[in-house]
Amino acid sequence: MATGVDQVVGMSLVVFSLLLFTYYSLWVVILPFVDRNHTLHRFFLPREYSVILPGVAAVVLLLCLGAFTAVVVWRSRKPKKVD
Structure with missing residues (x-):
């Protein structure tokens, strides 16, 4: 709950x-x-920003998602076994 x-x-x-x-x-x-x-x-705001602001927000969102995915993948990798 x-x-x-x-x-x-x-x-x-x-x-x-x-x-x-x-x-x-x-x-x-x-x-x-x-x-x-x-x-x-x-x-x-002026109308130009109605296209610019969502574009910038989308780029920032994609960068954050990519960074999060990279961190999760990097932390979950297992070290190679040495024989």
């Missing part, structure tokens, strides 16, 4: 992911149809 701390951390990750998804969806899907001088544009 999950402890109270686990549940709080899990729920905060879910809420953070939901907020991030909503922000990005509004930024990419809705904002292009809003006038450039509308006050809503103040809350969002």
Whole structure:
């Protein structure tokens, strides 16, 4: 069973992911149809970043996964037997 701390951390990750998804969806899907001088544009970065930031995040994620895999493989290798 999950402890109270686990549940709080899990729920905060879910809420953070939901907020991030909503922000990005509004930024990419809705904002292009809003006038450039509308006050809503103040809350969002320029549109170029809507492609750059997920690309950088994907590269960092792949690097972390690769490093984790390399560490696990390196630690699990068994030394060769010497006869």
